[in-house]
Amino acid sequence: MSDPVGWERHGEGVDRLVRSYVTIPRGAPVRLRTTTSNLFRPRVHADARLDASGLTGVVAVDAEARTADVQGVCTYEDLVDATLAHGLMPLVVPQLRTITLGGAVAGLGIEATSFRNGLPHESVREMDVLTGAGEVVTTRPGDELFDTFPNTYGSLGYATRLRIDLEPAPRYVGLRHLRFDDPALLAKTVAEIAATGSYEGEQVDGLDGVAFEPGRLVLTLARWQDTGGPTSDYTGQQVYYRSVAERDTDLLTGLDYLWRWDTDWFWCSRAFGAQHPLLRRVWARRWRRSDVYLRLLALDHRFDIADRLDRRANRPQRERVIQDVEIPVDRLPEFLAWFDETVGMRPVWLCPVRATRTWPTYPLDPEVLYVNVGFWGTVHVGPDAVDAPRNRAIEQEVHRLGGHKSLYSEAFYDRATFDALYDGDHLARVKQRFDPDDRLTSLYDKVVRRA
Structure with missing residues (x-):
């Protein structure tokens, strides 16, 4: 879905979410009802869930201000489709299509632009959050709720709307793969590129790499460009991560660069046979996606x-x-x-x-x-x-x-170590303020006790 949902429909979606929250019995676990998840930890089953079905899109894009108002469970796939129509993209686009904006902010997202743009929550201007008190609160940088929200995974509430900064999107992305046998030299090169934004006089817009094995490491430099030429297609028979080890340079469309890792879930699709040449020919392109592999993985765990x-x-x-x-x-x-x-x-x-x-x-x-x-x-x-x-x-x-x-x-982690690493005392104080009845599961209980 790339057409903006508009403010009226957004309001209806928020109302639906709040009404569903009211119906969840006190003491019962609160969870979002979503069609996809990129979490990899067991969770307690919840019969009653928040209805976020009306919060899956982009509310509006302001091309002049380079901002977008986005609903909390909008996937990056839909978000990118909406912003690319204006020649813009989020400052950080996590690697997998079905990661949601709210999930990337309440959790943590990262990608090749993170060496210059940080993490997804750092380009958020304001957001509306459904708190444990059942209220929708608008919060901005400098507010206690806003500053504490990243990495809380729903323990402080759920983002219903986020206003994010955008930047010009490239039509094409030129890639240069640098090979290293010494991780210390790779680390030094990374630090130099991050400090200067360039390598050998050329601007670097995206930076990531792969350590294939000891003594075989590759650093990939991405450069945004308007001029193109023949581009590679890694949604077909070719596999992107293999090209990193085999090629010195490459050219992708801007969109294909954003989802270069999703087609084969980095390299994890090989566990399902999706990289075998014969099986790949009959494995439909529409099924070469991280969310499909996640469903297959869920079946493996179940049985x-x-x-x-x-x-x-x-x-x-x-x-x-x-x-x-x-x-x-x-x-x-x-x-x-x-x-x-x-x-x-x-x-x-x-x-x-x-x-x-x-x-x-x-x-x-x-x-x-x-x-x-x-x-x-x-x-x-x-x-x-x-x-x-x-x-x-x-x-x-x-x-x-x-x-x-x-x-x-x-x-x-044990509780003391966890609180020291993730500022548990501060988080507890903020949670008490915005969830006075302790309806939302604490961060420690979510991620360690799997509650």
Whole structure:
């Protein structure tokens, strides 16, 4: 849906959401009713859910001011379609089409423009939030609710509308893939590009990379451009992440660049056979999407398909290791060496990010350049898998290196450590103010206790 929904229909959607909140019994868990989710942690089933079905679109786009008013559960796919009609795009577009704007702000989103534009919540001018008190509150930067909201995952409420900044969208994106065998040199190059916005005299608009294996790392520099030529198509037989290792340069349309990782869910589609040349020919393009793979993954979890196959083949039990962590750029080589030795999962995604200011519940230091390291898969660890030894070790190492861990997946921190890392005391005070009856599940209970 790319046509704006308008303010009247938006008001109707908000009213529907509020009415559904009133009907949820006190003491019952509050959850949004959505058709997609990009969370990777088990959650308590909730029979009564918030009806957000009227909050899935773009309210309005102001091309002159370069802003958009967007409903909370609008996907980035629909948001981009609406803004591209005006030659504009959000400052940060997370990699997967069905991530919602409200989800990226209440959680954390990141992409290749994050080294210059930060995280999605940093380009929000104001937002309306349904709080635990059942009120819709308009909040802006500097307000206690606004500043605490990012990384709270619904524990402070749900965004119903967000006004975000936009920037000119490119018609084409030229890519340059730089190869490294030394992670320290890659880290140094990342820091230099982030500081100057350029490499060898050429402007860099997007920056990310892939660590394929020890001694085989690639940094991808993206440059927005109006002039084009023959472009690559990674929605067909070709797979984008393989091209990163094989090509020196590339050219994509602006839209294809935004969704370059979605078609194969980075590299995770290979687990479903979608990258096998024969199967790929009969795998319809419309099904080569991250949300399709997520549904297949849900079926696997429901019926224990992978675990059954492992038991039949006498393979050790698997531990799911699905995490995104922010590591200070100068500690990146140390983390990758530790990760290779302790976890041994490759490839991993590398995405530089610098926060534009301090946010209480995810306190990245704005004076420090971080690199997001993303890794998604399973590791055969044997009977200890149920205790999540690799995930717990990752948490400890990230903490030791002065990094931070995103909370969209499983977390295992004890309460004291969690509160120290995510400013739990401050969050509790803000929650008490806007959710005085404690109707919304706390952040710790959501992400660690899985309530």
